[in-house]
Amino acid sequence: MLTHSEENYLKAIFHLSLETxxxxxxxxxxxxxxxxxxxxxxMLKKMSDKSMISYQKYKGVSLTEVGQKTxxxxxxxHRLWEVFLFDKLNFSWDEVHEIAEQLEHIHSDKLTQELDRxxxxxxxxxxxxxxxxxxxFIQYSEKILLATLQVGETARFVGVKDSSAVFLQYLDKRNxxxxxxxxxxxxxxxxxxxHVLINDSNHILSKQTINNIYVLKV
Amino acid sequence: MLTHSEENYLKAIFHLSLETxxxxxxxxxxxxxxxxxxxxxxMLKKMSDKSMISYQKYKGVSLTEVGQKTxxxxxxxHRLWEVFLFDKLNFSWDEVHEIAEQLEHIHSDKLTQELDRxxxxxxxxxxxxxxxxxxxFIQYSEKILLATLQVGETARFVGVKDSSAVFLQYLDKRNxxxxxxxxxxxxxxxxxxxHVLINDSNHILSKQTINNIYVLKV
DNA sequence: AAAATATTTTAGGAAAGCCTAAAAATAGCA
DNA sequence: TGCTATTTTTAGGCTTTCCTAAAATATTTT
Ligand SMILES: [Mn+2]
Ligand SMILES: [Mn+2]
Ligand SMILES: [Mn+2]
Ligand SMILES: [Mn+2]
Numbered sequence: 415m416l417t418h419s420e421e422n423y424l425k426a427i428f429h430l431s432l433e434t435x436x437x438x439x440x441x442x443x444x445x446x447x448x449x450x451x452x453x454x455x456x457m458l459k460k461m462s463d464k465s466m467i468s469y470q471k472y473k474g475v476s477l478t479e480v481g482q483k484t485x486x487x488x489x490x491x492h493r494l495w496e497v498f499l500f501d502k503l504n505f506s507w508d509e510v511h512e513i514a515e516q517l518e519h520i521h522s523d524k525l526t527q528e529l530d531r532x533x534x535x536x537x538x539x540x541x542x543x544x545x546x547x548x549x550x551f552i553q554y555s556e557k558i559l560l561a562t563l564q565v566g567e568t569a570r571f572v573g574v575k576d577s578s579a580v581f582l583q584y585l586d587k588r589n590x591x592x593x594x595x596x597x598x599x600x601x602x603x604x605x606x607x608x609h610v611l612i613n614d615s616n617h618i619l620s621k622q623t624i625n626n627i628y629v630l631k632v
Numbered sequence: 633m634l635t636h637s638e639e640n641y642l643k644a645i646f647h648l649s650l651e652t653x654x655x656x657x658x659x660x661x662x663x664x665x666x667x668x669x670x671x672x673x674x675m676l677k678k679m680s681d682k683s684m685i686s687y688q689k690y691k692g693v694s695l696t697e698v699g700q701k702t703x704x705x706x707x708x709x710h711r712l713w714e715v716f717l718f719d720k721l722n723f724s725w726d727e728v729h730e731i732a733e734q735l736e737h738i739h740s741d742k743l744t745q746e747l748d749r750x751x752x753x754x755x756x757x758x759x760x761x762x763x764x765x766x767x768x769f770i771q772y773s774e775k776i777l778l779a780t781l782q783v784g785e786t787a788r789f790v791g792v793k794d795s796s797a798v799f800l801q802y803l804d805k806r807n808x809x810x811x812x813x814x815x816x817x818x819x820x821x822x823x824x825x826x827h828v829l830i831n832d833s834n835h836i837l838s839k840q841t842i843n844n845i846y847v848l849k850v
Numbered sequence: 851a852a853a854a855t856a857t858t859t860t861a862g863g864a865a866a867g868c869c870t871a872a873a874a875a876t877a878g879c880a
Numbered sequence: 881t882g883c884t885a886t887t888t889t890t891a892g893g894c895t896t897t898c899c900t901a902a903a904a905t906a907t908t909t910t
Contacts, residue, residue, distance in 0.1 A: 417866080417867090419866080419867065419868095439887080439888085440887075440888055440889085441886095441887065441888080449867095449868075449869090450868080450869060450870080451887075451888065451889085452868090452869075452870080452871095452888085452889070452890080452891095453867070453868055453869070454888095455888065455889055455890085456866095456867080456868085456889095456890095457867080457868095460866090471875090471888080471889075472874095472875060472876065472887080472888060472889080499743070502750055503743065503746035503747065503750055504746055505742070505746070509742075512740075513738070513740050513743055516738045516739065516740075517735075517738060520731065520734045520735060521734065522730075522731050522734075524723070524727075525717070525721065525731055528721035528722055528723070529721065532720055532721055635896080635897090637896080637897065637898095657857080657858085658857075658858055658859085659856095659857065659858080667897095667898070667899090668898080668899060668900080669857075669858060669859085670858085670859070670860080670861095670898090670899075670900080670901095671897070671898055671899070672858090673858065673859055673860085674859095674860095674897080674898085675897080675898095678896095689858080689859075689905090690857080690858060690859080690904095690905060690906065
């Protein structure tokens with residue numbers, strides 16, 4: 415059984431591995447989990463001993479098969495709890511993450527399974543991220559950044575890249591929600607801001623915003 | 633914010649305090665949480681510094697007002713989660729405690745409140761124990777031990793004293809459930825075993841059993 | 851009331867998980 | 881290739897929570 419801390423390391427390495435094919439560096443992990451590189455080195459040794467990661471001094475780490483499976487279990491729990499909080503307990507999508515960070519560490523296979531059933535086997539969490547199934551299989555979609563669309567194109571809002579509370583609240587304030595249809599009416603050459611038609615109203619979205627919104631072309 | 637461990641001490645002292653009016657001894661706590669008296673002494677000092685308990689060397693401890701309030705919050709969470717697992721996730725009453733022991737440490741007032749609402753403000757957990765309300769008020773009932781009844785009396789099964797999995801499973805096996813009506817038909821003088829009519833079938837319940845079942849006379 | 855017994859505390863130590871500062875290794879560049 | 885800057889590891893320390901063994905205190909028995 416892994417400790418709370420070990421699980422957080424595993425999850426950090428998992429998420430960092432999604433961004434690159436290279437091994438994950440000590441510094442990158444330290445940055446991610448808000449700790450010091452020396453603390454990370456220490457933990458990496460322990461997790462290597464437990465065969466959760468492949469680690470060679472100075473060469474970075476990658477998840478082993480077991481580590482990958484374990485990380486997926488934690489991500490699954492995290493996202494299922496987010497769905498529970500959002501769907502059943504009236505939490506908003508900017509509030510769920512913090513509590514899911516705690517709930518993801520509850521150990522009970524039956525609990526995870528029953529929660530999944532109770533929520534009717536959801537495919538995505540409230541931020542549009544895919545939920546691994548019981549076997550650890552995760553269905554990634556072909557989502558692209560809104561910033562890559564051309565004038566005239568229409569697409570569906572299916573996810574956010576960085577789901578910080580402040581960004582999610584910004585979207586809420588503008589009544590932009592997951593599932594909405596977006597049509598690009600104009601792109602400002604000067605600052606790349608995008609004029610977008612959403613729910614019959616026009617929005618001007620900044621470069622930062624459109625680089626943080628995932629869509630699926632329709 | 634209290635640690636996981638401090639919360640467990642608080643809960644132990646709370647439960648021990650229900651059994652007696654005296655101060656709680658170091659040994660009793662050690663026994664309850666399965667640790668050593670020396671470990672307990674150490675923690676009691678820390679919790680006294682945090683004003684959660686009143687502690688005088690060699691004299692035992694009691695909860696302060698703040699400690700009592702905090703303990704009740706944890707008990708509230710524990711029992712609400714038990715209801716959730718039992719009512720919504722198909723857990724049996726002998727399985728819920730173990731997982732609630734983990735869930736009770738999740739910190740979020742909103743979560744507790746919304747869970748309470750979602751479960752429709754339950755008054756009792758799956759073992760018949762009362763759930764403190766948001767303000768920490770707990771409604772104790774006049775329940776008595778089945779062992780105290782006389783031949784001919786009828787009462788409703790409303791709780792168990794020791795809710796160990798093995799005892800709860802024993803009741804399940806005999807189709808004896810919370811809410812059932814029990815009528816005493818005979819008491820064996822030799823071993824105090826009780827002949828009880830439950831759901832139209834006759835059961836012979838041992839001394840240990842009838843001293844572990846709470847009822848309300850009807 | 852003294853002796854024996856039981857309870858509680860103190861002393862000293864271990865493991866986990868974090869830190870800072872210094873040393874070692876690696877990578878980038880002239 | 882050799883020097884410099886960056887990254888990573890090691891060394892040493894701190895806190896939390898647990899432990900065992902010994903000392904101190906309280907309780908019970910004679
Ligand atoms: Mn999240
Ligand atoms: Mn999410
Ligand atoms: Mn319980
Ligand atoms: Mn209970």
